[in-house]
Amino acid sequence: DNRPNITMAQDDKPVADKGKAPAEKQTTEVPGAKEPHEQTTKDGKKPVDLPADELNEEDQKLKDELDMLVERLLESDKSLYKPALEAIKTSIKTATSSMTAVPKPLKFLRPHYEKLEQTYESWPAGDDKNSLADTLSVLGMTYADEDRTDTLKYRLLAPSGDLGSWGHEYMRHLALEIGSDYQKRLNEERDADELVTLCLALVPFFLKHNAEADAVDILSELEMIEAIADHVDENTYARVCLYMVSMVPLLTYPDNDRFLHTAHDIYRKHNQLPHALTLAIRLNDFDLIKSDFYSTKDKNMRRQLAFVLARQKIPLELDDDEKEADPELQECL
Incomplete structure (x- = not known):
C-alpha cells in the first residue's frame, strides 16, 4: 500500500529545505539589497546606466558651462x-553637425x-544683439512642436x-517656417519681400549640399520656381530637372506648366535638346517644338530630334535648302 508514502509527500518537506525562504524572496527581503540590474558587476564597477534625471560627468560639465555662459549674458558687464x-x-x-x-x-x-x-x-541695437538673435533663431527649433516660428522670427x-x-537641419527647418509664414502673409495680404530674399539665400546652400529637392520645394512654396534656373550649374541641373518633372503629375494648372517650362528652359540652357524637346511636346507648344528643333545645326542631333518627333507623329516640313543639305533628315521625320 503506497498511501503512507503519498501522505508523507504531501505533508512533509525534505529536511534540507526546512527553515529556508523561497529563492525569490531571499534576495528581496534582505535590507539594502539591490535589484539584479542595480548590483555591481564582478569587477566591482558600477553599471553604465544612470537614472533618467541624472547626467554623466561629461554632460553635467557641458550643462554647467552653458548655464554659466547664460548667466554672463544676464549680467550688466557688456x-x-x-x-x-x-x-x-x-x-x-x-x-x-549630425542631428540624429x-x-x-x-x-x-x-x-x-x-x-x-x-x-x-x-x-x-548692435552687434551683440544681432548675435543673440542669431543664437535664438537656432534655439527656436526646440519649439517647433508648439506651432511657433521663432527660428524665422x-x-x-x-543679418543673414x-x-x-x-x-x-537648421536650414531645412528654416525653409519649412518660411513656407508656412508665406502662406499666412498671403492670406492676410501682407508684404513678403523679406521672405523671398531669405529664401534665395537658402537655395545655393541646398544645391551645394545635394539637397535639390529642398531647393525646388521652397521655391515652389513661394511661387517662384522660375528662379531655380539662375542657381543651377552643370553639376546640379540634371537632378533638379528630374525632380521637377517627377512632380508635375502631382501639380495642378498652371503650376504644372510652370514646372515644365522651367525644366525645359534649363535643358535648353545646358544644350540637352532631346530632353527639352520631350518637354515641349508635353506642353503641346508647336512653336517651342520648332524652336528646339532648329536650335542646332549638328546633323546627328537634328536626326535624333527628328526621330523623337516622328515617334510622336508630329509633322514638321523642311524647306528645300534643308532637304538638299541633309536628304536623310526628311526620312527621319
Missing part, C-alpha cells in the same frame, strides 16, 4: 557678451530660452551672414 555668445554658438554648431537626436546644447539651453528672449528685448531680426554654418 564685455562678457561677445565671448559668451561665441562660446554658446561653438557648442551648438559642434553638436548640430536633439543636440545636448539645445536641450540644456531650452530652460533659459525665455530669459534670453527677455534679454534680447532689453539690449540696445529671429533670423529676420539678425553665413546661414549654412548652422548645418543642414
Whole structure:
C-alpha cells in the first residue's frame, strides 16, 4: 500500500529545505539589497546606466558651462557678451553637425530660452544683439512642436551672414517656417519681400549640399520656381530637372506648366535638346517644338530630334535648302 508514502509527500518537506525562504524572496527581503540590474558587476564597477534625471560627468560639465555662459549674458558687464555668445554658438554648431537626436546644447539651453528672449528685448541695437538673435533663431527649433516660428522670427531680426554654418537641419527647418509664414502673409495680404530674399539665400546652400529637392520645394512654396534656373550649374541641373518633372503629375494648372517650362528652359540652357524637346511636346507648344528643333545645326542631333518627333507623329516640313543639305533628315521625320 503506497498511501503512507503519498501522505508523507504531501505533508512533509525534505529536511534540507526546512527553515529556508523561497529563492525569490531571499534576495528581496534582505535590507539594502539591490535589484539584479542595480548590483555591481564582478569587477566591482558600477553599471553604465544612470537614472533618467541624472547626467554623466561629461554632460553635467557641458550643462554647467552653458548655464554659466547664460548667466554672463544676464549680467550688466557688456564685455562678457561677445565671448559668451561665441562660446554658446561653438557648442551648438559642434553638436548640430549630425542631428540624429536633439543636440545636448539645445536641450540644456531650452530652460533659459525665455530669459534670453527677455534679454534680447532689453539690449540696445548692435552687434551683440544681432548675435543673440542669431543664437535664438537656432534655439527656436526646440519649439517647433508648439506651432511657433521663432527660428524665422529671429533670423529676420539678425543679418543673414553665413546661414549654412548652422548645418543642414537648421536650414531645412528654416525653409519649412518660411513656407508656412508665406502662406499666412498671403492670406492676410501682407508684404513678403523679406521672405523671398531669405529664401534665395537658402537655395545655393541646398544645391551645394545635394539637397535639390529642398531647393525646388521652397521655391515652389513661394511661387517662384522660375528662379531655380539662375542657381543651377552643370553639376546640379540634371537632378533638379528630374525632380521637377517627377512632380508635375502631382501639380495642378498652371503650376504644372510652370514646372515644365522651367525644366525645359534649363535643358535648353545646358544644350540637352532631346530632353527639352520631350518637354515641349508635353506642353503641346508647336512653336517651342520648332524652336528646339532648329536650335542646332549638328546633323546627328537634328536626326535624333527628328526621330523623337516622328515617334510622336508630329509633322514638321523642311524647306528645300534643308532637304538638299541633309536628304536623310526628311526620312527621319
